[in-house]
Amino acid sequence: MKKKTFLVEINTEDLPAKKLKKISLSFYTKFIEILKKENIIYSKIYWFATSRRIAIQIKNFKYYKKNEYIIQKGPPISIAFNKKGIIQKPALLWMKKFKINNSHIQILKKDKKKWLIYKQKKKYLDYSEKLSEITKKIFYTCSHLHLMKWNDKKYKFIRPIRNIIMLINKKIISKKIFGLIPNRKTQCHYLIKNKNQINVLHAKNYLSTLKNEGKIIADYEVRKSKIQKNILNLAKKNKSYIIINNFLLEEITALVEWPSALIISFKKKFLSLPKEIIIYILENNLKCFPLFKKKKELKSKFICIINTKTNKCNKIISSYQTLISSKLQDINFFFKKDIKNKLSDNKKLLKKVLFYENLGTLEDKTNRLEKIILLLRKKILFNSKNAQRAAFLSKCDIISYMVSEFPDLQGIIGSYYAKNNGEVKEVYHALKEYYLPKYKNDKLPTSNIGIALSITDKLDTLIGMFIIGKIPKGDKDPFALRRISIGIIKIIIFYNISFNLNKLIKKIILIYRIKKNIKKIISKIICFIINRFYFFYKKEKNIKNIVKSIINLNKINLFQVNKKILTMIKFLKSKDSKKILNLNKRITNILKNQDFKNSFIIKPELFQHELEKKLFKKIQHTNKKIKIFNQQTKYKKSIIEIINIHDILEKFFNTIQINHKIKKIQKNRLNILYMIHKTFQKIAIFSYLY
Structure with missing residues (x-):
């Protein structure tokens, strides 16, 4: 089978730089999720993003169509045929509706009743229609993003859409999306003279076409790596130390499409100003990287990233020097004015x-x-x-x-x-x-x-x-x-x-x-x-129930809450967790309809079995230990104490009958279980964790 590559590119007006990577990754992960659901397999999937485009490329994809059937239920046998076995009007009307004959009919048996059924083979879209449908579904339902309208149509997106590419190999998928008919044209670098658009002739050549003809590095991570490398090399040439602000690096990667780096200098007299203020101006206002002599000593030089490669840099350097000089003069003025007063x-x-x-x-x-x-x-x-x-x-x-x-x-x-x-x-x-x-x-x-x-x-x-x-x-x-x-x-x-x-x-x-x-x-x-604790442990599947299980809203200690969460996460991943949870479930079910509103009293004189005495002593000892460990915030040791109860408690259940014919003895045994239940609750309400 011929290998197929799918490409979709949404050309827009300038996308929000600080969110470009997050936006692109959200579409990328949605594609992965839906492709899996739709039985489309592939060798690789890539995402690309620049300030004016978001693109997805799927390589070597195959669309597997399962033999699935839709069951169309007909009339019961009792009215479908008469006593002689001749087909009747209800069955004929049903057959006419679905355009079927006698050979298509099957019988369904359920609850001693019989119906006519017809298994209709599920119709599937071809792969081009399917990918078009998936693309629409993903880009139309991005409600988690801040969307906008740009014309009188119903469509919304992050920024106004100007063009769309949808290709399978060389073939254009010409199904409308956002009211536009896809084509093979994309924007090239805005500084290329007499050229606004280029043609992507084959989906697999998307990156190379943009790079060679459009002067655009569409791969976000490649562009980011190049910027970082340029910065480090330029700093090294100038015998300077640099601390790369990763947030700034991400933002600049989203702003430029064909990056190169320049060194700019400013007057040394401005170094008398607070270092943090100069760094703030360089990073936040000018989107540049400050240079240092050492880790703490700022230099009167910085690196800027420009969106083109050019040998004529004097004008750019001069513009940056004017801008930084103007900003620092303003700061110097404000600084001198402020320090006149305490x-x-x-x-x-x-x-x-x-x-x-x-x-x-x-x-x-x-x-x-x-x-x-x-x-x-x-x-x-x-x-x-x-x-x-x-x-x-x-x-x-x-x-x-x-x-x-x-x-x-x-x-x-x-x-x-x-x-x-x-x-x-x-x-x-x-x-x-x-x-x-x-x-x-x-x-x-x-x-x-x-x-x-x-x-x-x-x-x-x-x-x-x-x-x-x-x-x-x-x-x-x-x-x-x-x-x-x-x-x-x-x-x-x-x-x-x-x-x-x-x-x-x-x-x-x-x-x-x-x-x-x-x-x-x-x-x-x-x-x-x-x-807000869910923010810290969002990768844990059961985190909401874990938090619920350990919280006492009347007495919250955030340090202890966090330590308990960590302990419970480890415990639930251990082999012992299942047997403790099952034990807790068993105790809870036994005590379900019991009333313990009044203080419960365990009377040792009512013990009928040596095992009752041992269990009672064990629980008393465990309670004392857990109280000490909880005060010391040694929750792991408290959990170990609970695990140590398991064997004797299991033996208790297997040996002793709780529902004794003498009510006093029965109540006493229930009180022991209630005591154990309360002991468990000193660590967590385990019923939240089933």
């Missing part, structure tokens, strides 16, 4: 800045932070005076000219100004890092006051928003409360910070002077934070 002088101006409606001003928030941070001093060791000073100064840089111009640098600016004002290292270092982590995989604060202030600020915002009912719904989270909660969890887990979250939240709510519905607010906040 950072602490801005505190009185915070009362004019609203934090949020019904949550007071930034001065009110700062006052709360000064109180809240002290609630953590027993769990995170720090100097209380310095911690309160850091909280006092934490929002003061918001008033500065620099933060007004560059809001993302809040905290970093405050740290520099605090250092310049002679504040102690503990204070200005905490200001620099208390906003961390800002995003996924971001670093965490490192100093004790920084850690405490980060938790304090995040909890204050989270609790405040819940008090006024600004709770995230669906995909909407305008105050980034999910990210804030994940940040809190990350810090607590990484630094093993152990405290009762319920009590802390209650104390913070009281600082807000709220007296009504406190329990309800606490419950909502706790559930919201606990739900």
